[in-house]
Amino acid sequence: MELIKLKGVDFAYEGRPPVFQGLDFSLSSGNRLGIIGPNGAGKSTLFMLAMGLLTPNKGRVELFGEERKSEKDFHSARVRLGYCFQDPDDQLFSATVKEDVAFGPLNQGKGKQEALLLVDQTLARLGLQGFEDRVTYHLSGGERRLVSLATVLAMQPEALLLDEPTAGLDTETEKRLEEVLSQSSLSWAIISHDRSFLERTCTRILRLQDGRLREIEA
């Protein structure tokens, strides 16, 4: 099944040259895509268009086989995708880790008990046991990144969109992230500048340059 599909998308930030002209992108279940490309090529913009955070000037955005246009269309689809922002400080807005990880599941309509159970399971999966009551802004950079990954994993999404998940991670934490990914059965698209990380975690690598996506040999 096609989870995300962008077809013939044009996009430009106001007063700037176009980022995309007629861009096609697709993520189907089972896909593990790595996206690489120079700074400013529009990698994050691609994810934001797919999540409906930006509106294309032209073209179609389909999520789970349905065209999405309005904020309402996107709302129901977003919680089935786990989009992890580039900067964990954007992601973690609650005071404690527990509250932040429970936020997504509660928004999905789960009860408090169920949400707290998911918090425990997700933190354990990432090796973050005992972090429940830690205060988010006192976490280290690596911990903050793992917790922000936990906030999207707890939603039990059908696919992950990770924006530079290894930025600022030491080798050990990066390994932990790799293990978590390898144990999961999810589909994903990962933006990274780290080609070898993408080769280890993805089955296909795409290069985004000059507004076009091209497959390169993995």
Added chain:
Amino acid sequence: MHLETFAHGHSLFHRMDPRAKLLAAAAFSIVVGVSTTLSALWAALALGIVVLLAAQLPLLPLLKRLWAVNLFVAFLWLVLPWRLELGQGWNWSLVWDPRGLALAARITLKTNAIVMILIGLLSTSPINNLFHALAHLRAPEKLVQLFLFFYRYLHVLHREYHKLSWAIKARGFQPANNLHTYRTYAHLAGMVLVKSYDRAERVYQAMLCRGFDGTYWLLDHFHWSRRESLFSIIFGAALAGLIALSLGAGPWS
């Protein structure tokens, strides 16, 4: 950045449900704020001191905080006893008026009593617990969220400000009394402002991606036990005493 100097300790007030403390502090502030008789104000100050002692706070930071407050109050003592008298034409004179002293004394007592109660009762809870307590007390949801976000991102903005100020120092910037300094600080302030705007946008987007629809969830619950009830009764009785004193029922009024 550490703003919770007194939040961690083992006193009675550190362990108490913040809802009881919030209600007590709010009621106390209102009563003292409208009291005018000196006897009531002295009694309020005494109650403030008792609460501070019970909170068992480290002395030096506590004195520093009280000093900062009283520095402001000192200006009132300098200004209030003087009255400006305008004569004809450009004649004017400053006239000494001892009634101003009495007023300054009342303000000093009120300020210190309220600050002591706020330090003893409120700063003995982590700030986030106070916000949650406000939410549990049915304070307007938007207001509580505003506080929570403000406190969460204060840390981030503080860090961003530091990064920027290190960056300008690393390039040899030395503040002095000149236009270059003022321009640099203006840019710094502007940059922090712009960054915080962008940040707000991204945080909101990240929340949308996790299905945010305006609901703010409360997970933690506080425990109201006999201790809180007892405290409320005793504190309520003390407040009733203050009200009686300020209505002139006391022996010294």
